[in-house]
Amino acid sequence: xxxxxxxxxxxxxxxxxxxxxxxxxxxxxxxxxxxxxxxxxxxxxxxxxxxxxxxxxxxxxxxxxxxxxxxxxxxxxxxxxxxxxxxxxxxxxxxxxxxxxxxxxxxxxxxxxxxxxxxxxxxxxxxxxxxxxxxxxxxxxxxxxxxxxxxxxxxxxxxxxxxxxxxxxxxxxxxxxxxxxxxxxxxxxxxxxxxxxxxxxxxxxxxxxxxxxxxxxxxxxxxxxxxxxxxxxxxxxxxxxxxxxxxxxxxxxxxxxxxxxxxxxxxxxxxxxxxxxxxxxxxxxxxxxxxxxxxxxxxxxxxxxxxxxxxxxxxxxxxxxxxxxxxxxxxxxxxxxxxxxxxxxxxxxxxxxxxxxxxxxxxxxxxxxxxxxxxxxxxxxxxxxxxxxxxxxxxxxxxxxxxxxxxxxxxxxxxxxxxxxxxxxxxxxxxxxxxxxxxxxxxxxxxxxxxxxxxxxxxxxxxxxxxxxxxxxxxxxxxxxxxxxxxxxxxxxxxxxxxxxxxxxxxxxxxxxxxxxxxxxxxxxxxxxxxxxxxxxxxxxxxxxxxxx
Amino acid sequence: xxxxxxxxxxxxxxxxxxxxxxxxxxxxxxxxxxxxxxxxxxxxxxxxxxxxxxxxxxxxxxxxxxxxxxxxxxxxxxxxxxxxxxxxxxxxxxxxxxxxxxxxxxxxxxxxxxxxxxxxxxxxxxxxxxxxxxxxxxxxxxxxxxxxxxxxxxx
Numbered sequence: 120x121x122x123x124x125x126x127x128x129x130x131x132x133x134x135x136x137x138x139x140x141x142x143x144x145x146x147x148x149x150x151x152x153x154x155x156x157x158x159x160x161x162x163x164x165x166x167x168x169x170x171x172x173x174x175x176x177x178x179x180x181x182x183x184x185x186x187x188x189x190x191x192x193x194x195x196x197x198x199x200x201x202x203x204x205x206x207x208x209x210x211x212x213x214x215x216x217x218x219x220x221x222x223x224x225x226x227x228x229x230x231x232x233x234x235x236x237x238x239x240x241x242x243x244x245x246x247x248x249x250x251x252x253x254x255x256x257x258x259x260x261x262x263x264x265x266x267x268x269x270x271x272x273x274x275x276x277x278x279x280x281x282x283x284x285x286x287x288x289x290x291x292x293x294x295x296x297x298x299x300x301x302x303x304x305x306x307x308x309x310x311x312x313x314x315x316x317x318x319x320x321x322x323x324x325x326x327x328x329x330x331x332x333x334x335x336x337x338x339x340x341x342x343x344x345x346x347x348x349x350x351x352x353x354x355x356x357x358x359x360x361x362x363x364x365x366x367x368x369x370x371x372x373x374x375x376x377x378x379x380x381x382x383x384x385x386x387x388x389x390x391x392x393x394x395x396x397x398x399x400x401x402x403x404x405x406x407x408x409x410x411x412x413x414x415x416x417x418x419x420x421x422x423x424x425x426x427x428x429x430x431x432x433x434x435x436x437x438x439x440x441x442x443x444x445x446x447x448x449x450x451x452x453x454x455x456x457x458x459x460x461x462x463x464x465x466x467x468x469x470x471x472x473x474x475x476x477x478x479x480x481x482x483x484x485x486x487x488x489x490x491x492x493x494x495x496x497x498x499x500x501x502x503x504x505x506x507x508x509x510x511x512x513x514x515x516x517x518x519x520x521x522x523x524x525x526x527x528x529x530x531x532x533x534x535x536x537x538x539x540x541x542x543x544x545x546x547x548x549x550x551x552x553x554x555x556x557x558x559x560x561x562x563x564x565x566x567x568x569x570x571x572x573x574x575x576x577x578x579x580x581x582x583x584x585x586x587x588x589x590x591x592x593x594x595x596x597x598x599x600x601x602x603x604x605x606x607x608x609x610x611x612x613x614x615x616x617x618x619x620x621x622x623x624x625x626x627x628x629x630x631x632x633x634x635x636x637x638x639x640x641x642x643x644x645x646x647x648x649x650x651x652x653x654x655x656x657x658x659x660x661x662x663x664x665x666x667x668x
Numbered sequence: 669x670x671x672x673x674x675x676x677x678x679x680x681x682x683x684x685x686x687x688x689x690x691x692x693x694x695x696x697x698x699x700x701x702x703x704x705x706x707x708x709x710x711x712x713x714x715x716x717x718x719x720x721x722x723x724x725x726x727x728x729x730x731x732x733x734x735x736x737x738x739x740x741x742x743x744x745x746x747x748x749x750x751x752x753x754x755x756x757x758x759x760x761x762x763x764x765x766x767x768x769x770x771x772x773x774x775x776x777x778x779x780x781x782x783x784x785x786x787x788x789x790x791x792x793x794x795x796x797x798x799x800x801x802x803x804x805x806x807x808x809x810x811x812x813x814x815x816x817x818x819x820x821x822x823x
Contacts, residue, residue: 203791330813469780
């Protein structure tokens with residue numbers, strides 16, 4: 120026991136050298152500038168926060184100072200990979216399983232148990248690396264990051280330290296139109312593979328904590344951003360784009376509530392023009408995009424306020440927690456210098472070797488990514504609002520693509536999906552994959568309206584039928600006898616019938632109450648069961664109404 | 669212990685170029701109960717023979733801070749033990765010092781020791797059959813959680 124401890128210490132010793140070097144590199148990672156203290160939310164989020172940002176007097180006080188400062192922000196994102204099994208053992212991982220049921224000697228850190236890497240982890244890491252335009256290391260390795268904590272059974276986390284699987288790169292995104300829009304490119308510093316720790320539960324009043332090791336050993340990718348972001352919105356949109364990317368790639372469900380996508384944000388401010396970085400503060404516990412944005416904005420205000428009161432030295436390097444209820448950040452722990460993780464190469468695992476052929480085969484299998492999709496939609500002539508809506512959810516985008524592949528008009532398809540279909544999904548709390556309407560039928564519906572077979576109004580009725588029950592447009596038109604009446608003679612007959620049945624109104628109309636045209640149109644439409652072509656109807660009706668006056 | 673010593677050798681071989689020959693001549697030393705005293709290393713590199721031994725070469729590395737080492741490993745040592753272990757650890761560090769002195773400028777670094785094949789696993793779930801006995805061996809367990817002393821802050 121003793122001897123092995125001693126060995127550990129010694130083995131790590133030479134590594135301390137480059138550890139210092141990495142920390143320096145890391146320090147450069149977390150910065151970007153930001154001026155605004157506005158608090159807004161990422162639009163792509165489904166749920167708007169219930170708690171409105173409290174109008175902070177703090178913000179007001181610091182507003183006049185905020186223009187003198189710029190914020191420097193960086194994000195570390197952990198993405199849980201959706202493999203069937205853990206990273207180094209065959210334990211299945213399913214979110215929500217009963218505690219401590221998916222465990223084995225390897226993920227419980229029992230003596231003598233040896234890790235064996237899940238090949239899927241490499242595949243998914245390579246996918247993400249390629250999608251982020253990173254440079255892949257054909258030869259990388261795992262390292263041990265050592266610290267003591269009850270959620271870490273082995274006493275170390277298997278991670279990648281000085282040779283990550285991917286480094287460099289960038290991600291492109293479009294800011295939402297309501298925040299002024301604009302295209303942004305944010306740099307990526309590195310992507311590395313590591314294992315998750317278990318889950319710790321802290322009981323309120325008890326003197327102990329509880330550990331669930333189901334999550335221990337689950338594969339993660341840590342994605343570290345470059346210091347290119349400028350605002351809380353940009354940071355939130357960066358996170359949203361990462362979520363979009365991993366969902367497009369199918370490497371993770373990207374669910375923030377379940378912790379499958381976790382963001383740690385680093386924020387510092389400095390007077391504009393100053394080259395040196397201010398003291399950075401790390402914020403954790405951000406489980407939605409809007410909390411990313413609001414936590415950053417709060418933190419910037421807090422730091423600007425301290426500066427404006429001449430208390431800039433009160434900003435210390437620390438980890439702060441975002442409190443959703445109170446809408447503020449609070450100190451979690453102060454850091455005394457940098458943690459010494461005593462990294463050293465994981466001796467129980469061989470190096471990670473990629474061949475160029477392997478990388479190329481994965482590159483060839485990549486789906487169309489969000490940025491490429493958005494640019495393609497833009498070129499089709501769709502507005503940015505439409506582009507962002509359609510490309511936001513990979514399933515919606517696929518539905519749209521399939522619809523236009525069936526020949527549907529691009530703008531009409533977009534309108535139907537963003538309008539009635541989206542509203543229906545929202546009301547019924549369904550995803551686009553759960554509705555009964557299929558792309559081919561949407562294309563058929565659009566063509567039927569465009570071709571004059573059915574009216575737009577009937578089209579809507581058919582749509583809701585298709586959404587709820589499925590079926591085909593042709594079948595429904597036939598079944599319900601919904602074909603639009605485009606024969607002028609037939610419409611004329613109906614008009615005549617309506618006029619003869621409403622002599623009083625006709626008299627009033629001819630006496631100058633021309634507003635009654637709408638009434639007549641409605642009656643004709645009703646009599647035709649909505650099938651009369653509206654254009655023809657109005658033309659014929661007007662002729663008839665004005666004919667004998 | 670034995671496996672730890674092996675780890676160390678692994679680490680060494682990853683640093684060392686292939687054409688080097690390592691000789692570990694064990695001279696009996698005072699730390700007879702520790703099997704990790706590599707007291708003499710002969711390195712044949714580019715036809716030059718370097719002879720190093722802990723008894724003759726001084727390390728360029730810092731001497732060990734045994735108390736700190738013990739703290740990072742979360743073990744407690746008595747002052748006597750600290751005193752006893754210090755020279756032994758020093759020996760090993762000195763040996764690393766010798767390794768660091770080796771001129772490797774012309775050698776392409778290898779990040780890992782050579783391994784046979786990459787040993788990977790397919791992503792196929794396998795449930796460990798003997799979970800009960802593992803759980804039974806947990807010192808403090810209260811269904812369904814492992815109980816640990818209350819902790820709130822990392823590091």
